[in-house]
Amino acid sequence: MTGPVPELEDRAIACAKRLCAADRVLLASHIDADGLTSAAIAAQALERAGIPFETVFEKQLDEDAISAIADTDYDTVLFTDFGSGQLDVIGEYEDAGDLTPVIADHHQPADRETDYHLNPLLFGINGASELSGAGASYVLARALADVCSGSRAAAADGGERVDESRSSSEHRSDGGAVAESTGPTARADNRDLAALAVVGAVGDMQAAGGELHGANAEIVAEGVEAGVIETGKDLALYGKQTRPLPKLLEYATDVHIPGISNDANGALRFLDELDLELKRDGEWRRWAGLTSEEKQTVASALVRRAVSRGVPATKIDGLVSTAYVLSEESVGTELRDASEFSTLLNATARYERADVGLSVCLGDRGGALERARQLLREHRRNLSNGIDLVTREGVTQEDHVQWFHAGDRIRETIVGIVAGMAMGNAGISRSKPIVAFADKNDEEVKVSARGTHSLVRKGLDLSIVMGDASRAIGGDGGGHDVAAGATVPKGNEEAFVERADEIVGEQLS
Secondary structure, eight states, X not given: OOOSOGGGHHHHHHHXXXXXXXXXXXXXXOSSHHHHHHHHHHHHHHHHTTOOEEEEEOSSOOHHHHHHHHTSSOSEEEEEXXXXXXXXXXXXXXXXXXXXXXXXXXXXXXXXXXXXXXXXXXXXXXXXXXXXXXXXXXXXXXXXXXXXXXXXXXXXXXXXXXXOOSSSEEOOXXXXXXOOTTHHHHHHTTGGGHHHHHHHHHHTTOOGGGSOOHHHHHHHHHHHHHTSEEEXXXXXXXXXXXXXXXXXXXXXXXXXXXXXXXXXXXXXXXXXXXXXXOEETXXXXXXXXXXXXXXXXXXXXXXXXXXXXXXOHHHHHTTEEEEEEETTSOTTSGGGBHHHHHHHHHHHHTTTOHHHHHHHHTTOOSHHHHHHHHHHHHHHHHHHHHHHHHHHHOOEEOSSOEEEEOTTSSOTTTHHHHHHHHTTSTTOOSSSOEXXXXXXXXXXXXXXXXXXXXXXXXXXXXXXXXXXXXXXXXXXXXXXXXXXXXXXXXXXXXHHHHXXXXXXXXXXX
């Protein structure tokens, strides 16, 4: 095997050999975009290797969830996009002979070792910015194609597509046809799965500075070679595939351009002044449908407007980033753009429909895709309402952090997204990490924290903040340096904030 990440190759092969030797496997995965793509990559790799499996999803891999997994009659459990941070608990069941864990994750590991643990952090690779959970699953998938070929009843052409329509169901094949444009070689060695790995990395906010780096970039290169990914410089605006041009510009707030951003009439006037055919049959065109010359005209005009309105040069540079396009998906759909694809997946998982997101990842372009789009519309409404709530009511400022408590007014599954999107609004600073609380149940509160890459460069590590502050009050948490979460006993929020504020102060001093 010549995999995309040489540092992980030996461990990936060891994990693949263990999976290949199993009679069947329980695949357990997280539910966000990175978790769903991780599961989809693993599911297709197991299918192609001829390894029977069942898929389950967990919003949080706590002790109850691990106990339930251990109580199944599966000897081998593949954890994707979680498991590392819970290895101390998983290890107890491993010691008791209840299961053999195989872990493909990128989160901070607990202080425990196990034989089949594929995590970039164990090999000097940053799991928050250089390799996502989906990336770890992809490295494992590449090893599976090599290790299991010929040793099991794996189809030479990569096998059939899987359709998982429930979040916990016995694995089955629907016999559906799979597009062969990637060619048999890319499917046989699983390089075609690089597209999902890129979606997972983008969804995990790993495209720092508008581009994927490190091991992620190596996976991108394999996807390009396999014909499933196209890259190139493009406007760094969300919605280039699906939003009408006026809405694309109006909602482009990462780089605020006075007179266009958050200004529907201003965006219309800006476009009307351009000597371009920006409407067809009475409908506004989408960015993805413009020619290269038309895109250049719009981009140049945007830059001129930004300069004339005093936008700093460093901000203007942020108008351009690397685009990651899934070349096998239809132009003008959410699935064509890695960022829009990941948002669609997040919308399914946050509303307890991980099964829908998985089905979309596995190729369902019918009912599952339409249901995902419905969930996305609901998700956007809820995000908008949540951001309006936080902006209107404001946040509480401490010395080193800022925070708000949404109670039951924002779903605990999206409160972290709301917090991150609200940063920079009136009264909400981007110079401090933001901590958000939302009710999880009658006894527990979900805590989500978001920072910026600039703060991370200064020493911020929210994984440590969430973990230490939550455990100090009888909870638990973790995640990444720029985004992390925890669950704490209700009534202890102020004590949590006090401890989190101390830790952030120490990190940034």
